[in-house]
Each structure stands twice: as C-alpha cells, then as structure tokens.
Amino acid sequence: MTTSKRQRTSDDQAPGPSSNNAPDPRILARCQAAAQLSATDVKKLEVELARYLLFADKKNIPVKRADIVKHVLKEQPKLLPAVLEGSRRYLKQTFDFSVAEIDYNKTKYYLLKNNVQLPNLQILLRPEHAQRQLALLIVILSFIHMANNSLEETDLWDSLKILGVDRTEAHVEFGDAEKLLNEFVKQMYLEKQKVSTSKGQATLFKWGMRAYHEISMADVLQLVASIYDVDVEVWKKQFSSHEGALDVD
Amino acid sequence: MSTLGVEHHMFVQTLAARRIVSEREAQELICKCIDISGRSYSGTVDLQDHVTKINSQLSVLFLEVRKGTCENTGSKYYAFVNCQEDEISKLASNYSAQDFAYFRKMIEQIILSDEGCIHSTDSLTLCNNLGEQKKMSYANAKVLLRGWCNERWLIEDRSSNSFQLGPRAIIELGQYIQSAYGEHVTNCSLCMTVCVYGQRCEDCNTKFHNHCKQRLMSGNLDQVRCPHCKSEWS
Numbered sequence: 001m002t003t004s005k006r007q008r009t010s011d012d013q014a015p016g017p018s019s020n021n022a023p024d025p026r027i028l029a030r031c032q033a034a035a036q037l038s039a040t041d042v043k044k045l046e047v048e049l050a051r052y053l054l055f056a057d058k059k060n061i062p063v064k065r066a067d068i069v070k071h072v073l074k075e076q077p078k079l080l081p082a083v084l085e086g087s088r089r090y091l092k093q094t095f096d097f098s099v100a101e102i103d104y105n106k107t108k109y110y111l112l113k114n115n116v117q118l119p120n121l122q123i124l125l126r127p128e129h130a131q132r133q134l135a136l137l138i139v140i141l142s143f144i145h146m147a148n149n150s151l152e153e154t155d156l157w158d159s160l161k162i163l164g165v166d167r168t169e170a171h172v173e174f175g176d177a178e179k180l181l182n183e184f185v186k187q188m189y190l191e192k193q194k195v196s197t198s199k200g201q202a203t204l205f206k207w208g209m210r211a212y213h214e215i216s217m218a219d220v221l222q223l224v225a226s227i228y229d230v231d232v233e234v235w236k237k238q239f240s241s242h243e244g245a246l247d248v249d
Numbered sequence: 250m251s252t253l254g255v256e257h258h259m260f261v262q263t264l265a266a267r268r269i270v271s272e273r274e275a276q277e278l279i280c281k282c283i284d285i286s287g288r289s290y291s292g293t294v295d296l297q298d299h300v301t302k303i304n305s306q307l308s309v310l311f312l313e314v315r316k317g318t319c320e321n322t323g324s325k326y327y328a329f330v331n332c333q334e335d336e337i338s339k340l341a342s343n344y345s346a347q348d349f350a351y352f353r354k355m356i357e358q359i360i361l362s363d364e365g366c367i368h369s370t371d372s373l374t375l376c377n378n379l380g381e382q383k384k385m386s387y388a389n390a391k392v393l394l395r396g397w398c399n400e401r402w403l404i405e406d407r408s409s410n411s412f413q414l415g416p417r418a419i420i421e422l423g424q425y426i427q428s429a430y431g432e433h434v435t436n437c438s439l440c441m442t443v444c445v446y447g448q449r450c451e452d453c454n455t456k457f458h459n460h461c462k463q464r465l466m467s468g469n470l471d472q473v474r475c476p477h478c479k480s481e482w483s
Contacts, residue, residue, distance in 0.1 A: 047309060047310055048335075050310055051311070051312075051338065052337045052340070054265075054310075055338060055340050055341035056340060058265075058341050059340075059341060061340075071336070071337065071340075090309065093253065093306055094253070095261060095262055096253075096258035096262075115258075116255060116258050116262070
C-alpha cells in the first residue's frame, strides 16, 4: 500500500520497498541508478551536454537549465553539476569555450563564452551575411544605449529609416527588417517591453541578456564617440552607466 | 594527446561556424590563425597536420574536420561534420521537416539518375509530392535550392541547367549514400569512393570521377588505359 494518489496497475510494479510512506518506486529506482552511474555513462552525458551547448549556441538559442535537465539529463537534475564540469572540460580543450551561467528573470541560462581574446575574431568567425546583420545589431544597440537603454519602437524605426532600413519595405541586404529585429529579440540580443504611458501603450527596446554577455557597452559608446569625433566622456550618463551593467561573470 | 594552441582553437571555431571551406581557404585560414596567435612555425605550414591534431580532440564529441573532393570541379574541400545523428544534433538544423523532405527527394533523384544530376525543371516538380509533408510552392523551393547551393550541399550547373551533389553532400553524406543506396551507387574505379557524377568507360561501363581520370592522364606520358578492362582511353 502506498499513499500515492494514482491508481496502481500491474504495470506499476517495480523493485523497491513498499510501505505507507514510500516514494514512487520508479523514481526511487531512477535515483538509485543515478547514484550508480558508471564512468562510461557519465562520460556519455558529458559529451551529449557539450554537443547540446554547441549546437544551441550555433543557432543562438538560449539554453535554460530546464532544457538541459529535460533533453540531456532525462529528468535527473542532480547530475547537472558533475556532468557540466565534464562538458566544460571538453569545450575548453577543443574550442577554448567556457560555459557561463547567467541568472536572468529568475531563470538560469547557459551561454558559451569565447576565451580567445583577440581583436576581430568575432568578425573572422561569422559568414558574410551574418557579419552584416551583426553590424545592424550594433547600430541598434548604440541607438538604445544613447537613449539610456530604453528606446521607443517608433523612435527606433525613425532612426533606422534615416539609415535606409525601412520597416515596411524589403531591404536589399536584410530583407524583412522587422522580421530580423524579431529574430534578434528571440536570440535575446534585444528585449521588447510593453509599457503603459500617458499617451497609451508603447513598446520599448532594451539591450537583451545576450547583448550584455557578448558585447561591451564601453566599446559601443566608443564607436559612437568615434563617429562624432568626440571624447567618450562627453556622454556622462552613458559613460557612468557602464558601472552598473549587468554582471554576467 | 597533444593540447591545442590558440591557432587551433581559432581555426576550429571558424570551421565550425563556416561549415565548409575550400582547401585554399583552409590553408589561408590556418596561416592567418598562426599569424594572429603569434606562434612561429618553421618551414611551410602543414594544414593536414593541424587538422589531424584538431580531430584528435573533436572525435570524442563525434565531430570531425573531414576532407573531400568536389565531383564537379575536382577541388578539395574541408567540412566540419557531425558524425552522430541524434536528437541533439537535430536541434541545430535551420530547416523544417518539409525542407528536409524536399532535400531528401532531391538527393535521391540525383543519386538514382544515370548522369548524377537532376534537371532544374524536374527539381521543381519534385516539391509537388512530398508524402506526409504535402506540397511546397515553387517559390519556396527556389529559395531553398539557392540556399543549398550557397551552403554547397548542391551545385547548380548553369551550362546544363541542372543540379548536382555539392562537396558538402559528398563529404557529409558519403557514408549515408553508401548504406542507403548501396546497390544503386557505383564507386569510382580509380579512387574507390562513391561516384555519383562522373564518366563511364566506353567499353566496360565502369564509372570514374572526371578529376580522377584527369589526374591519371596528366601523369602519364604513355597511353592511359582503363584500370578495369585495359582498353585505351583517349
């Protein structure tokens, strides 16, 4: 007899103690198995997690802790720290990537970070059309940064229109620009926030979690300063805001 | 197991991002990586040596930098391939189930054809019947085909208005083609690897790659003979 609320059928018979307060025997069996994972099994999981992080990173898909537990660890979250350590080793040895753990909006995310700190590497790595998309992204991020990290959607499109990127027309390089912007939001480079203002509903664009992680605000400000040919410190507010940037290490 | 240096990390990262590069691009890339990393190597840079080093680390992750030859041009390519098709690798794909169905149909038609290619008009009619995945518009199919040519899965031969298997398909899917289409594919009688697009000996009908025949002929001063039936080739 158990205190389980489910109806027990013959299929539920599983090894394990049965008493009034015993846990579901199937879960118990799994925990026992988890504790007794052989070295080969652990290695297999480490490889799978490393591959999972690699493939997700390729597509700029943010990896949540829950995804890892579901797809790789098959609902055994206790294994995560040990397996992650092994995966980290493989990714560091082979690619010199490290795995960053980021808490954002009460969710844990895992992103690959490139340890190779050399100028222009990011540009070298990406295929050409992705480089151009990256250029557009940096411009958008600079607009947002100069607006103190909160830029209204209509203002953003007005600024982009000046550069020849129109919300309604197909762009020769970027195609459907609105669709591309939504892609950036999905990849967490940009964040969209709906707010109620005195004038009604408005959509604000902010830097996304991945932008904070991969792109330095200081560099963006430097870029804007070089275009205007002034000193970075001219923009006191933005310059000092770097102190309070999202701590992602 | 030797550890990898900065130049190797940069190189493998770039290959993983670009997926396939020509041998010339790969040679330029490794030299650039070595330059930027500040390491000094005496003598010429041995690309294959560096690739072997990188592969020794990649193999445990079921990944590989694999070399292959384009059946159309004879140029060599290096591709970053995934050696294990599983749930995890399927995540990485940018293509939908319908796109896959069309791609599979395309390569099947090319493999099963006599000439190892499919005419452009035939390639479009293929999307009218994708089994479970129903139909696809011609406009959609054209966008996909262009993308696949850019990624070198396919090659568009403008002169004959047809599509052939590109170097990426040959390198990544070579083993799959062998196992799935065994009886229908012949090997090149010169290099003994899968030959989808090539020529046949007029006398004994054995198949061989254009570039394999070219290499044989350019090396010999005497008359070149078919390795199978020994008849003379012009």
